[in-house]
Structures are given as structure tokens and as C-alpha cells.
Amino acid sequence: MEFLNDIKNAFLPELIIFITIILNILLAVIDGKNTLIKAKIINVLAVISALISLIFLQIEPNYYSYNNSFVSNLYTILFKALILVSFLLVILTSVKIIREKRKKSFEYFAVMQSGVLGALTLISSNDFLSAFVSIEILGLSCYFLSGFRKNHKSKEASLKYLLTGAVASSLFLFGVSYIYGISGSINFSVINDIYLNSSINLLFIVSSFFILIGLLFKIGSIPFNNWIIDVYEGSNYTICAYISLIPKMAAAAFISRLFVFIFNFSPVIQLILAFFAVISIIYASIGAIHQTNIKRLYAYSSIIHSGFILLALSVVNVYSISSVIFYIITYIFMNIGIWCASAIYNNEYNTDEISDYKGLFYKNPYFSIALIIFLFSLAGIPPTSGFLAKLYIFTAIIRGDLIFILLLIFALIALVISLAVYIKVIKELFEKSQTGIYIKGKYLMQKIILYSLALITIIICIVPDIFIKISQIAAYYI
Amino acid sequence: MQNSILPILIFSPLVMALFILNPLYKNEDKRLHKSVRIFSLLHFIYTVVLFVFFDFTNTGTEYETVIKIFNSDWINTLGIKAGFNVDILSMIMIILTAFIFLISIFLSQETVKKNYQLYFSLILILESAILGIFCASDMFFFLFFWEMELIPLYILLLKWGSSNKQKTAAKFILYTFFGSIFILLGFLIVYLYNFINTGYLCADFCNIDISAMNEKLKYITFLFLFIGFGVKIPVVPFHSWLPDAHSQAVTPVSIILSSVMLKTGAYGILKFNAEMFNDTFIKFLPVIMLIAMINILYASCCAIVQKDLKRIIAYSGIIHMGVFLIAISSYNATGFSGGIFQLVSHALISAGLFIIAGIIYIKCGTKNILRLSGLGEKMPVFMFLAIPVILAAVSVPLTSGFVSEFLCFMGAFWAEPNEFYNVKAIVIIALISMILSSIYILKFFHGIFFSKILEKYKKIKDINIYQKTMLIILSLYIIYFGIFPGTILDVLSEYSIITFNLEGVF
Numbered sequence: 001m002e003f004l005n006d007i008k009n010a011f012l013p014e015l016i017i018f019i020t021i022i023l024n025i026l027l028a029v030i031d032g033k034n035t036l037i038k039a040k041i042i043n044v045l046a047v048i049s050a051l052i053s054l055i056f057l058q059i060e061p062n063y064y065s066y067n068n069s070f071v072s073n074l075y076t077i078l079f080k081a082l083i084l085v086s087f088l089l090v091i092l093t094s095v096k097i098i099r100e101k102r103k104k105s106f107e108y109f110a111v112m113q114s115g116v117l118g119a120l121t122l123i124s125s126n127d128f129l130s131a132f133v134s135i136e137i138l139g140l141s142c143y144f145l146s147g148f149r150k151n152h153k154s155k156e157a158s159l160k161y162l163l164t165g166a167v168a169s170s171l172f173l174f175g176v177s178y179i180y181g182i183s184g185s186i187n188f189s190v191i192n193d194i195y196l197n198s199s200i201n202l203l204f205i206v207s208s209f210f211i212l213i214g215l216l217f218k219i220g221s222i223p224f225n226n227w228i229i230d231v232y233e234g235s236n237y238t239i240c241a242y243i244s245l246i247p248k249m250a251a252a253a254f255i256s257r258l259f260v261f262i263f264n265f266s267p268v269i270q271l272i273l274a275f276f277a278v279i280s281i282i283y284a285s286i287g288a289i290h291q292t293n294i295k296r297l298y299a300y301s302s303i304i305h306s307g308f309i310l311l312a313l314s315v316v317n318v319y320s321i322s323s324v325i326f327y328i329i330t331y332i333f334m335n336i337g338i339w340c341a342s343a344i345y346n347n348e349y350n351t352d353e354i355s356d357y358k359g360l361f362y363k364n365p366y367f368s369i370a371l372i373i374f375l376f377s378l379a380g381i382p383p384t385s386g387f388l389a390k391l392y393i394f395t396a397i398i399r400g401d402l403i404f405i406l407l408l409i410f411a412l413i414a415l416v417i418s419l420a421v422y423i424k425v426i427k428e429l430f431e432k433s434q435t436g437i438y439i440k441g442k443y444l445m446q447k448i449i450l451y452s453l454a455l456i457t458i459i460i461c462i463v464p465d466i467f468i469k470i471s472q473i474a475a476y477y478i
Numbered sequence: 479m480q481n482s483i484l485p486i487l488i489f490s491p492l493v494m495a496l497f498i499l500n501p502l503y504k505n506e507d508k509r510l511h512k513s514v515r516i517f518s519l520l521h522f523i524y525t526v527v528l529f530v531f532f533d534f535t536n537t538g539t540e541y542e543t544v545i546k547i548f549n550s551d552w553i554n555t556l557g558i559k560a561g562f563n564v565d566i567l568s569m570i571m572i573i574l575t576a577f578i579f580l581i582s583i584f585l586s587q588e589t590v591k592k593n594y595q596l597y598f599s600l601i602l603i604l605e606s607a608i609l610g611i612f613c614a615s616d617m618f619f620f621l622f623f624w625e626m627e628l629i630p631l632y633i634l635l636l637k638w639g640s641s642n643k644q645k646t647a648a649k650f651i652l653y654t655f656f657g658s659i660f661i662l663l664g665f666l667i668v669y670l671y672n673f674i675n676t677g678y679l680c681a682d683f684c685n686i687d688i689s690a691m692n693e694k695l696k697y698i699t700f701l702f703l704f705i706g707f708g709v710k711i712p713v714v715p716f717h718s719w720l721p722d723a724h725s726q727a728v729t730p731v732s733i734i735l736s737s738v739m740l741k742t743g744a745y746g747i748l749k750f751n752a753e754m755f756n757d758t759f760i761k762f763l764p765v766i767m768l769i770a771m772i773n774i775l776y777a778s779c780c781a782i783v784q785k786d787l788k789r790i791i792a793y794s795g796i797i798h799m800g801v802f803l804i805a806i807s808s809y810n811a812t813g814f815s816g817g818i819f820q821l822v823s824h825a826l827i828s829a830g831l832f833i834i835a836g837i838i839y840i841k842c843g844t845k846n847i848l849r850l851s852g853l854g855e856k857m858p859v860f861m862f863l864a865i866p867v868i869l870a871a872v873s874v875p876l877t878s879g880f881v882s883e884f885l886c887f888m889g890a891f892w893a894e895p896n897e898f899y900n901v902k903a904i905v906i907i908a909l910i911s912m913i914l915s916s917i918y919i920l921k922f923f924h925g926i927f928f929s930k931i932l933e934k935y936k937k938i939k940d941i942n943i944y945q946k947t948m949l950i951i952l953s954l955y956i957i958y959f960g961i962f963p964g965t966i967l968d969v970l971s972e973y974s975i976i977t978f979n980l981e982g983v984f
Contacts, residue, residue, distance in 0.1 A: 365596070376629055383626055391618060413659065430633065468553060
């Protein structure tokens with residue numbers, strides 16, 4: 001009975017997602033024709049019901065389930081909700097991939113849903129074993145998805161992703177084995193209790209370093225950032241939106257839990273993380289300047305944003321974690337927004353080059369205005385939510401030590417360079433061109449979501465208080 | 479009711495801009511033009527009414543120059559409020575902004591032929607942002623408006639610029655964003671300091687007392703803020719965006735850039751560097767004076783060799799802002815009131831000069847001074863109306879240019895001596911710019927209107943009624959402030975004595 005009780009109190013969304021995966025696989029075998037609409041409806045309904053089921057979970061006190069290997073509280077529930085919302089938006093904005101693989105849409109959704117399942121369990125995992133299994137589930141589905149197109153670039157992306165991921169996972173396991181060796185446990189709470197009373201040795205720092213490296217791969221930051229650019233270039237827009245959000249959010253949630261429970265005993269690890277974060281921001285903003293492919297540009301932009309998230313995470317306190325949550329909330333909307341806009345454009349014109357966006361404004365003014373809002377939001381310029389997200393993160397970082405403030409100055413200068421990257425796209429929109437393409441009205445769903453995302457991006461900037469309060473409450477529960 | 483006076487002032491252009499953007503208007507609709515004009519006229523009248531009913535006598539009592547009119551929650555959890563404060567300095571800037579925007583909106587008909595919808599909505603968003611800068615009482619709310627003006631200006635420069643517009647627009651936005659990063663850093667330090675010192679989160683810069691701050695931290699913060707605002711003013715190492723942006727932009731945008739945008743930087747320096755970091759400001763006075771001197775001389779030399787009409791005016795803008803800096807580096811009431819008066823006077827003069835250059839560009843299709851000559855023969859009315867503006871730019875007595883520059887240099891001449899160099903020598907060197915200014919402005923005037931008319935310009939007609947009205951109004955203001963500067967100077971000197979703790983040397 002305890003098994004069922006655990007599901008009832010902490011695992012309803014996972015259960016629904018799991019059932020949907022099995023349903024998808026079964027229907028793929030049974031139903032052979034015209035599966036696109038059915039698949040989309042079934043999966044959207046499943047995600048919505050998973051979102052609703054979050055309401056029935058136990059919030060207080062922390063609910064430990066399955067022999068203390070999972071935990072459920074407001075923090076995990078908020079992150080689960082964010083992941084499900086972003087997944088829902090990804091499904092709704094997907095344009096091309098499903099039509100390409102019309103016959104395979106159930107398999108496609110089964111893979112996507114299993115990645116979400118991994119992300120959900122990673123967020124609430126309370127020991128290293130469950131965390132490792134979740135990371136692998138999430139990773140495997142992402143490797144599948146990046147190789148979904150079967151062309152040369154897609155294969156290259158998938159292989160590169162798989163190999164880098166394998167190295168990162170083994171490093172993670174290596175670190176975990178040391179931690180187990182030192183403390184005799186893999187459970188976070190137990191390790192936390194042990195280190196509250198004893199001093200830190202070098203072995204602990206080394207093992208934490210390896211664990212951190214393994215997770216930085218997932219969030220897409222230095223040192224394992226090579227995959228991200230090629231994977232984005234090789235994959236479809238929808239899958240890019242998926243890969244740029246779901247592993248990143250799950251990893252960010254997990255890293256902040258790890259920091260609160262384990263890593264906060266050694267300031268060295270904090271410094272290493274901050275250092276990696278700033279290097280990522282500088283590297284990505286310089287690297288993005290000469291890109292001509294819009295996907296590669298967005299890939300670099302996602303590295304910049306991971307860098308800011310990590311920089312705030314490295315200042316471990318409630319304030320910084322809440323700033324990360326707020327940042328992620330705003331990042332979901334603007335990130336899905338740009339991917340959606342580019343996906344619509346790509347579907348109409350079949351191009352990834354930035355120079356092909358020439359003259360888009362003259363034929364599609366509202367579409368371009370939405371794109372401009374997202375790009376300025378990514379750069380952090382008001383009146384968009386990106387400005388407030390950055391402002392909140394900076395106010396959190398300056399509460400840390402002096403070294404973080406020095407690193408912040410470098411990050412801010414890199415922010416100016418990153419603005420140069422985003423205005424490269426905006427510049428093209430206003431260029432005079434004869435062959436402007438007109439985006440027809442057939443993407444009604446996508447366009448509605450695009451404009452509402454643009455509106456949300458601005459509304460968050462006007463009434464941010466509610467979102468900041470939510471993120472602060474969630475951060476207290478961590 | 480009293481609470482909504484300032485929000486209406488600041489956000490009504492924004493609401494109008496969103497209204498214009500609706501899909502019901504066709505892109506080339508003439509009604510749009512009319513409605514924007516009527517709106518800007520009403521908005522200007524609103525500011526005039528505000529100006530008339532504004533209580534200027536409040537300067538007399540101690541520390542009550544600031545009138546709190548609006549304060550609303552924005553980000554409660556971070557202690558950041560959406561508040562507006564208006565003092566005399568902001569009130570003058572507000573009415574100036576509304577006036578300059580009125581002029582540029584009325585001039586837009588000639589220069590902007592396509593995409594009215596986007597153009598006017600961007601101009602109105604820009605007006606909101608700039609008014610917000612002059613009224614915001616919260617540091618981060620100030621920064622919000624400060625960075626918000628980047629988007630409309632970037633697109634205006636990008637879309638309606640001349641030949642080299644993409645590079646210019648990118649240069650403008652990157653320089654300005656670079657500056658605002660430093661402002662952000664400075665604000666963050668002040669915000670954090672206030673939190674550590676008092677224990678509660680507050681970003682309202684009228685309530686923050688930083689007098690107990692560590693000396694070194696004060697220097698760093700002061701420098702950050704000075705660099706940030708210096709990019710906008712501009713101070714010489716960061717100036718290179720300005721001549722490009724001013725010359726490439728379309729005329730109404732050039733007017734806004736030089737007459738209002740530069741003043742936001744000056745406003746920032748007065749509000750934060752001079753008022754908030756008062757004692758650090760006094761220590762930095764020699765440095766600021768030196769920077770101002772370099773600004774003036776460098777820009778004068780640059781202005782002489784320019785061939786493009788708008789670039790000459792742009793460099794003259796840098797000179798005028800340098801004069802403003804040298805005036806506030808004097809740190810006496812004469813200098814400060816002269817400096818603030820210089821902001822107003824320069825706004826009027828540079829608007830007039832840009833109108834002249836814009837008309838020439840429309841009529842002749844070129845801004846190159848070497849390809850123009852003898853237009854006075856065909857446009858006598860235009861030449862006649864241009865004379866007051868030109869004379870004011872050379873600071874001839876009876877124009878506002880004379881009063882402001884005279885006061886600025888007089889204030890600087892009376893500045894406290896320092897141990898690094900002779901102040902009077904620096905001021906005298908800076909005064910060379912007066913001679914140089916007559917060289918480039920008279921070259922400007924002579925090149926356009928005198929000597930023999932070229933064959934291709936023989937069919938040119940005189941200016942139309944809008945342009946005449948604009949030039950007449952500007953000339954009247956320039957001459958009025960030249961003859962009766964006392965109306966505004968009395969208030970300003972009293973204001974600056976109280977706000978900046980000056981000694982009254984008036």
C-alpha cells in the first residue's frame with residue numbers, strides 16, 4: 001500500500017506521463033494511418049492532465065518516497081510545472097517535424113515524453129542513484145531526438161551528443177563513487193548530515209568537481225559545450241526548443257539542490273562554478289558574433305543564458321536560487337518564442353541563414369515585432385521580462401562575495417557583446433529586399449501562441465511581483 | 479486625481495503609440511499624421527499647464543525642492559518602486575522634451591514618406607522613455623526608461639537613416655548599452671550599500687543617504703556612473719557614436735537626439751554624480767574640468783574640418799555639452815545655473831540648426847557643404863529666419879547662446895583654485911573654442927547662403943509654412959531668453975544653491 005501512497009502523494013504527473021508513453025508505443029503499433037492529429041491531441045491532453053495533477057500533490061512537509069530516494073515539495077512541484085508548461089508549449093508550437101514523420105508521430109511523442117519523465121524524476125531525486133538513472137533517461141531521449149532527421153548533419157549531431165554525453169555521465173559516476181567512498185551513502189540528506197559535523201577534505205572537492213562537470217554537460221556550459229552548437233544545427237526547430245529547455249531546467253533545478261545539500265560546504269566548488277559560468281558567457285558572446293546560421297546563433301545565446309543561470313547558482317543562498325527560478329520562468333517564454341518564430345519562418349522559406357530574414361518586416365510587421373521583442377528580451381533590454389530577470393540575478397549576485405562582483409563585471413561586458421549578436425538579426429529584418437516572403441495565415445495555432453508569448457514577455461515586466469513571490473516561496477522550500 | 483498627473487504625462491505617448499500600431503490603420507494613412515499632430519499639441523499644452531501650476535516658490539524652504547507626486551509598487555519584493563518625482567530641473571526638462579517632440583513631429587511630414595505607423599509609434603515610445611528618465615525617482619525605474627529608449631532609437635536609426643545606417647545604428651546601441659552597464663553597476667553598488675547600511679531594500683534615490691560610504695567605494699561608484707552618463711553626454715573618449723548617429727539620422731530624429739537625448743546624460747550627471755555623490759564630486763572637480771576642456775577643444779577642431787552639415791552641428795553639440803561640463807566643474811551657483819541654462823539654450827539652438835540642415839537636405843539633396851552655395855538668393859525668407867539661430871550658435875549677445883556660455887565661462891573662471899593646475903589658464907584655453915565656433919558656424923552659414931548660386935539650384939522654392947513657423951518660434955524663444963534670461967535664471971540659481979550645497983556667488 002505504501003507504494004500506491006507514494007504515487008498518490010508525489011508521483012501523479014510521472015504516472016500520467018508514463019502511461020502516455022506506453023499508450024503512444026501501443027498506438028504506434030495498432031494505428032497505422034493519419035496519426036498526427038490523434039497523437040497531438042492525446043499528448044496535449046496528457047500533459048495538461050499531468051499539470052492539473054500537480055495540484056493534488058503533498059506540499060508540506062517534504063514528502064520522501066521510495067526509501068528516501070525521491071523528495072517532493074513546493075520547489076520540485078514548481079519546477080515540474082515549469083517543465084510541463086514548456087513541454088506543452090513545445091508541442092503546440094511544433095510545425096514541421098511531425099508532418100515530415102507523419103507515420104511516426106506516436107514514436108516521436110513517446111521519445112519526447114520519456115525525456116520529460118526523466119526530467120521530472122531528476123528534479124525530485126534525493127540520491128545519486130535515482131539522479132543518475134533520471135539523467136540517463138533524459139539523455140537517451142535527447143540523443144534519439146537529435147538524430148530524428150536521418151540526414152548527414154543530424155547523424156553527426158546525434159553521435160556527437162551521445163559521445164560527449166557518455167563521457168560526461170562517466171565523469172558524473174566517477175565523482176559519485178568517490179562521494180560514496182568517503183561518506184558511505186548516496187543519499188543527499190545523509191551526506192548532508194555527515195558533512196555538517198566533519199571537515200572537508202580534498203577528495204570531497206575533487207569528487208564534487210567531477211559531479212559538477214557531468215551536470216554542466218546537461219545545462220550546456222563550458223567545458224562540455226561543443227555538442228550544443230552542432231546539435232542545434234542538425235536538429236529540427238521543435239527539437240531545438242525541447243533540448244534548449246527541458247534538460248537545462250532539470251539540470252539547473254538539480255544543481256541548485258546539490259549545492260544546498262552537498263556542495264555548499266566548499267567555497268572552492270562555488271568559485272569553480274562561477275568561473276565556468278563567466279567563461280561560458282564570454283566564450284559564447286564572442287563566438288556568436290560571426291555566426292551566419294540562426295540556429296548556431298541561438299545555440300550560442302543559450303550558452304550565454306546557461307552562464308547567467310550558473311553564475312547566480314554559484315552564489316548559494318535563497319535569494320539567488322529564487323532569482324534563478326524567476327530567470328527560468330522568463331527564459332521559457334522568450335526562448336520558445338524565438339524558436340517558434342524561426343520555425344514558422346523556416347517552414348515557409350526553408351532556410352536557416354540569418355541573411356534570409358532580409359526584409360521580413362515589410363511583409364510581416366506584427367510577426368517581426370514579436371521576434372524583435374523576444375530578441376531584445378534575450379539581450380535584457382526593457383520593457384521586456386529579460387531586463388527584470390537580469391536585474392534580479394544581478395541583485396542576487398552582488399549579495400555574494402567580492403569575487404562574484406568582479407566576475408559580474410566581466411559578465412556584464414560580455415552582455416554588451418551579446419547585444420551585438422542579437423541586433424545582427426534585427427538589422428536584417430529592416431533591410432530593403434525585393435524577395436520578401438509572406439507568411440500565410442495557416443499557422444493559426446503557432447501564431448496565436450507566438451503573439452501571446454510576446455505579450456507575456458512584456459506583461460511579466462509590468463507586473464513581476466507575483467512571479468518573484470512564487471519563485472521566492474519555492475526557493476525557501478528547497 | 480493628483481496621483482495620476484505624472485503617469486498621464488509620461489505614459490500617454492506610450493498609449494498613443496500602441497493605439498497607432500493597431501492593424502486598422504493602413505500604413506500610408508494621412509489621418510494618422512493628423513491625429514499624431516493633434517496628440518502632440520495636446521500633450522505639449524498639458525505640460526505647459528503643469529509648468530504654469532508648478533510651485534516654483536518651493537525652492538526657498540530647505541530640501542523641499544522635490545515634490546513627490548506619484549509612487550506605486552512595481553517590484554515590492556526587491557524594494558523597487560515605480561515612482562515619479564519632479565523638481566525644477568526635471569520640470570524644465572519635461573517642458574523642453576514636449577516642445578522638441580512637438581517640433582519634430584510637425585517636421586516629420588517632409589522627411590518621412592513611408593511607414594508612418596511604425597515611425598510615429600517609435601517616436602512616441604521614445605517620448606515616453608525620455609519623459610520617464612526625467613521623472614523617475616527610483617534608480618532601477620530610471621534605468622528601465624534609460625534602456626527602454628534604446629529600442630525605438632535603434633530602429634529609427636536603422637530604418638530611416640541615410641547611407642551608412644546599419645553600422646551607425648549598431649554603434650549607437652552598443653555604445654549606449656555599454657554606458658548603461660556601468661550605470662547599472664553603480665546603481666547596484668548603491669542599492670547593496672543601502673541594504674547593508676539600513677537593513678531594508680530601497681532604490682529610491684531621494685531617500686538613500688550614502689554619506690557614510692567607504693571612500694574608495696565612493697570613488698569607484700562615482701566613476702562607474704560618470705562613465706555611464708559620459709557616454710550619453712558624450713565625453714570625449716566615448717563620443718564617436720554621436721557624430722555618426724546625428725548625421726545619419728533623419729532630421730526629426732537628429733533634433734531629438736541632440737536636443738533631448740544628450741540632456742538625459744547631463745541630467746544623470748546632475749542628479750547622481752553631483753547631487754548624490756556630492757563630496758566625491760567636489761574631489762573630482764579638477765578632473766571634470768580637464769575632461770571638459772579636452773572635450774571643447776577636440777570637438778572644435780573636429781567641427782572645423784567637417785564637410786557634412788549635420789556633422790558640424792553634431793560636433794557643435796559636443797562642444798556645448800563640454801561647456802556644460804566646464805560650468806558644473808566650477809562648483810558655484812553661477813556655473814551651475816549657467817550650465818542648466820546652457821542645456822535649454824543648446825536644445826533650442828541645435829534644433830534650429832538641424833531644421834536648417836534638414837531643409838537644405840530636402841531641397842538640394844545633399845548635406846555636403848562644398849556642393850552648396852548661394853541659396854540665399856532663392857530662399858530669402860529662409861535665410862532671414864536662419865540668422866537668429868546662427869547668431870545664437872556663435873553666442874552673439876541678445877541671444878540665449880550668449881547668456882548661457884557667458885555664465886558658464888564666468889562661473890568656471892571663478893572656480894576654486896586646485897593644486898594640480900591653474901584653473902584660469904584652463905578656462906582661457908577652453909575659451910579659444912569661442913573663436914573656433916565662429917569659424918565653423920560662419921562657414922556653415924556662408925557655405926549655404928552666400929556667394930554665387932549653382933545652376934542646378936535655380937528652381938528651388940522658399941520654405942513652407944510649417945518650417946517657417948517652427949523657425950520663427952525657435953528664434954523667438956532664443957531671443958526671448960537672450961534678452962530676459964532672469965525669469966529662468968533666478969529660479970535655477972536658487973535651486974542649484976540648495977540642491978548642490980553651493981556658495982551663492984551670484
